[in-house]
Amino acid sequence: MLRNDYPGQICSVAKSLEVIGERWSLLIVRDVMNGNRRFGEIQSSLGVARNVLSARLQHLVEEGILERRAYHENPPRYEYFLTDKGLDLWPALIALLNWGDKYSAGPEGAPRLIVHKECGGVVSERGICESCGKLLHARDARQVAGPGFEAALAGQSSADPD
Amino acid sequence: MLRNDYPGQICSVAKSLEVIGERWSLLIVRDVMNGNRRFGEIQSSLGVARNVLSARLQHLVEEGILERRAYHENPPRYEYFLTDKGLDLWPALIALLNWGDKYSAGPEGAPRLIVHKECGGVVSERGICESCGKLLHARDARQVAGPGFEAALAGQSSADPD
């Protein structure tokens, strides 16, 4: 079997990528962070193939990043929640979000903003609140549509996000 | 052709992953950041297949993350350097490094440390120097072996990093 690991790498970046570096994994984590907890929600939000999503969810649960909880007994229906390990991926997501905003966003600005729940300030690079200056964590913030959202929507054909 | 993109995603995280989310891409960036600039150096350091490395380097150059410069004219020999766009991936690498350190490192500690060039302090989460408290960027820091380096080395079979 061809592994998704990076043998011979003595580096925590490589270790991280072995766990969440596969295609879709990080976007699934982001989706769950944004409140999409069910298989169908995640699937339609991401457009990922169902068998792949199934494999990724299972893998993320095994790795202790997600936790699967039944919200209905019979037939079994599940929701996926982030563990602390999963929530700790927030800084990495913020870093990628910032980089994408800086280099891939249109002139209108970022399609999505992260705001500090407590003070409403925009969360900037490194997950620091621009308004109150606090160093934030996953639970301190939430995502909202940004100034470039409409433009990004218009720029897509046959896209149906959310 | 099967793209490496995430169609329909109005999100800068997805945009970033379209650019640097492919297997090996981020590790190549990290390698160049650590001073491995030549094809052969990167190839032997990472153990990536040569055709894949070739494709990734070309892609990273096209995306403006790396810059290819000739260091010898005839026969042409090249080195790869990070552009500002590439250097701006540093916070994302730091975030992944920290996450890996926290959840994948052995009891001995992190295999690699990032230290602030100026004051020698260890760079912690979010790229902040533990010693002087400054918010750092790629050029302010360098990588050194950490306390868990030997243990991680011993834990690998036939690994030959660096």
Next chain:
DNA sequence: CTCACTCGGTTGCTTGATGCAACCAAGTGT
């Protein structure tokens, strides 16, 4: 002056991962 070696790739082949669509099982709604 020739032969081996280096460097930075490219080419061909094989195998693994991904996408797509169909199917399934146990409810629920009409």
Next chain:
DNA sequence: ACACTTGGTTGCATCAAGCAACCGAGTGAG
């Protein structure tokens, strides 16, 4: 009774990655 929903699984086709061989232009050793 029949379609629909949910959370998947299975089969098949295609794409990407790994491996090894090859290549072209120098360079160094004898």
